[in-house]
Amino acid sequence: MTEIVDWVAVDWGTSNLRAWGIGPGGAVVFEKSSPKGMGKLTRDEFPGALAELLEAVAPAGAGALDVLICGMAGARQGWLEAPYLEAPTDLRGLLDGAVRPAMPGGRIAPVILPGVCQKAGGDNVMRGEETQLLGLATLTPGFSGVVCMPGTHSKWAQLSGTRIERFSTAMTGEIFEVLRTHSVLRHSFNGDIDGPGRADGFAAGAAAGLAHPEQLLGTLFQVRAASLLSGRQPDWCAGYLSGLLVGTEIGSNRHLIGEQAVPLIGSPALCALYAQVLDMAGARGEPRDATEIVLAGLKAARSFAV
Amino acid sequence: MTEIVDWVAVDWGTSNLRAWGIGPGGAVVFEKSSPKGMGKLTRDEFPGALAELLEAVAPAGAGALDVLICGMAGARQGWLEAPYLEAPTDLRGLLDGAVRPAMPGGRIAPVILPGVCQKAGGDNVMRGEETQLLGLATLTPGFSGVVCMPGTHSKWAQLSGTRIERFSTAMTGEIFEVLRTHSVLRHSFNGDIDGPGRADGFAAGAAAGLAHPEQLLGTLFQVRAASLLSGRQPDWCAGYLSGLLVGTEIGSNRHLIGEQAVPLIGSPALCALYAQVLDMAGARGEPRDATEIVLAGLKAARSFAV
Numbered sequence: 001m002t003e004i005v006d007w008v009a010v011d012w013g014t015s016n017l018r019a020w021g022i023g024p025g026g027a028v029v030f031e032k033s034s035p036k037g038m039g040k041l042t043r044d045e046f047p048g049a050l051a052e053l054l055e056a057v058a059p060a061g062a063g064a065l066d067v068l069i070c071g072m073a074g075a076r077q078g079w080l081e082a083p084y085l086e087a088p089t090d091l092r093g094l095l096d097g098a099v100r101p102a103m104p105g106g107r108i109a110p111v112i113l114p115g116v117c118q119k120a121g122g123d124n125v126m127r128g129e130e131t132q133l134l135g136l137a138t139l140t141p142g143f144s145g146v147v148c149m150p151g152t153h154s155k156w157a158q159l160s161g162t163r164i165e166r167f168s169t170a171m172t173g174e175i176f177e178v179l180r181t182h183s184v185l186r187h188s189f190n191g192d193i194d195g196p197g198r199a200d201g202f203a204a205g206a207a208a209g210l211a212h213p214e215q216l217l218g219t220l221f222q223v224r225a226a227s228l229l230s231g232r233q234p235d236w237c238a239g240y241l242s243g244l245l246v247g248t249e250i251g252s253n254r255h256l257i258g259e260q261a262v263p264l265i266g267s268p269a270l271c272a273l274y275a276q277v278l279d280m281a282g283a284r285g286e287p288r289d290a291t292e293i294v295l296a297g298l299k300a301a302r303s304f305a306v
Numbered sequence: 307m308t309e310i311v312d313w314v315a316v317d318w319g320t321s322n323l324r325a326w327g328i329g330p331g332g333a334v335v336f337e338k339s340s341p342k343g344m345g346k347l348t349r350d351e352f353p354g355a356l357a358e359l360l361e362a363v364a365p366a367g368a369g370a371l372d373v374l375i376c377g378m379a380g381a382r383q384g385w386l387e388a389p390y391l392e393a394p395t396d397l398r399g400l401l402d403g404a405v406r407p408a409m410p411g412g413r414i415a416p417v418i419l420p421g422v423c424q425k426a427g428g429d430n431v432m433r434g435e436e437t438q439l440l441g442l443a444t445l446t447p448g449f450s451g452v453v454c455m456p457g458t459h460s461k462w463a464q465l466s467g468t469r470i471e472r473f474s475t476a477m478t479g480e481i482f483e484v485l486r487t488h489s490v491l492r493h494s495f496n497g498d499i500d501g502p503g504r505a506d507g508f509a510a511g512a513a514a515g516l517a518h519p520e521q522l523l524g525t526l527f528q529v530r531a532a533s534l535l536s537g538r539q540p541d542w543c544a545g546y547l548s549g550l551l552v553g554t555e556i557g558s559n560r561h562l563i564g565e566q567a568v569p570l571i572g573s574p575a576l577c578a579l580y581a582q583v584l585d586m587a588g589a590r591g592e593p594r595d596a597t598e599i600v601l602a603g604l605k606a607a608r609s610f611a612v
Contacts, residue, residue: 117531174490179484213520214520218428221477229425
């Protein structure tokens with residue numbers, strides 16, 4: 001079956017590739033996804049992965065199908081590098097920084113949005129999150145404040161309308177994974193790490209991280225000591241490690257958080273944990289629908305074409 | 307050639323096995339070492355590794371050769387578990403907590419010293435460092451204060467004479483290794499990480515860690531951003547990561563450090579880096595000879611036999 005669309009919105013991350021067909025009027029007419037994330041592809045394999053995903057799609061008008069892409073496809077190790085815009089910057093200018101990779105066949109016209117970098121105030125980079133932030137700004141007009149995007153590399157961004165003022169990256173999710181898999185702490189996770197003790201461990205770890213974010217290098221080892229000395233089980237230990245890292249991340253950003261709820265953009269499970277820890281810190285988190293947000297961002301980026 | 311000794315002092319760590327023959331009068335009459343650390347041995351292989359190392363050694367008197375062992379050989383995953391003494395405790399009691407594993411042949415009589423644990427004030431464990439602390443106390447009579455033992459798992463201990471009051475463990479060395487090898491930061495280390503830029507990177511990272519130990523999860527990612535944005539080379543990036551971790555460790559323990567120099571027990575290269583960062587923090591470090599210290603500790607432990 002051939003699908004007819006105006007254009008296609010694509011979020012091309014490290015692990016996955018997701019595409020939404022946008023019909024006349026802006027409605028989503030199809031959704032497709034593939035495990036062919038940037039991390040699994042060589043440079044030459046990007047055109048084929050996109051063509052394969054969109055083979056049954058035809059443009060509504062004459063000419064090639066517009067495909068607007070955000071995320072790691074634009075990284076140096078991706079399809080074609082889309083140089084960063086530098087913060088502070090107005091995200092309505094994303095499309096101005098886009099690049100257009102060659103695509104054999106002429107049936108598809110891909111456009112890759114840039115990421116955002118920061119040089120003053122600490123070198124930093126993001127790719128994909130800038131489009132989500134533009135989506136959040138579009139869906140929440142007048143929003144000004146800090147936004148938290150939990151994940152492998154959590155982002156904390158200061159937004160003023162569509163303008164990104166500054167941001168930081170916490171390696172929380174990745175540190176959890178490398179410690180769980182490769183460090184001495186792995187000995188504490190032999191067994192069911194998702195058992196009923198996980199919630200208690202998470203709460204204990206989060207409290208420790210919030211109270212003393214500066215002690216992380218030391219409290220991490222307590223995961224191991226707790227299983228050696230106190231007979232803590234793998235589920236409790238995994239929860240403690242996770243809570244300790246999230247608590248440390250939120251504790252170290254506590255000074256950025258005011259009375260207003262912090263928008264949380266990420267997986268629902270992770271956002272719920274961050275909301276729990278924000279609550280423990282006397283603040284509030286507001287999980288948002290990440291798919292709705294990124295779609296709004298891609299639509300907004302396209303609408304601000306100059 | 308057969309060597310005749312009173313007894314043998316052994317430091318059996320995770321990576322290596324080192325032995326010193328102690329002659330009449332306490333002099334070291336030989337030193338031997340082997341790469342057969344605890345981490346490379348199954349439980350059954352410990353007796354053979356020790357016998358192989360000491361095959362040419364004969365006791366001065368009649369009967370079996372006394373071998374006094376500290377370190378990971380006494381861990382749960384080692385030769386025979388030597389249960390922990392609990393801090394606060396007087397380290398002159400180490401031998402009271404020792405265990406005596408079976409040794410085929412009857413020619414060698416091994417004794418494994420216990421580690422020290424802490425339950426009140428944060429679960430923690432050490433194995434091997436307690437013997438070094440006893441050695442330091444013996445070589446520096448009247449010392450009272452904090453001692454830093456840099457390494458894979460750095461220890462910070464409060465010592466009052468031969469009494470250990472409390473301690474903590476910072477996973478500094480191991481975090482450096484897992485991030486260097488397994489995280490996204492590894493992309494920043496493709497090349498010569500020991501080049502001339504390493505010292506500058508170390509100083510910059512140490513300054514950042516000392517200033518904001520609570521920001522570690524965020525500053526870590528700046529290693530990656532610095533190579534993407536500022537063209538930082540692998541040597542600078544490796545130095546920055548190392549400095550950031552050491553600076554964070556020392557920054558988070560700064561409140562324990564007074565006017566007195568902090569004894570540093572570890573590899574000479576690592577102790578020099580810690581002394582540099584202590585100096586940046588307005589404190590002083592005093593590198594000590596780790597071999598002399600552990601030998602003094604094993605001799606002292608043996609002398610306090612009840």
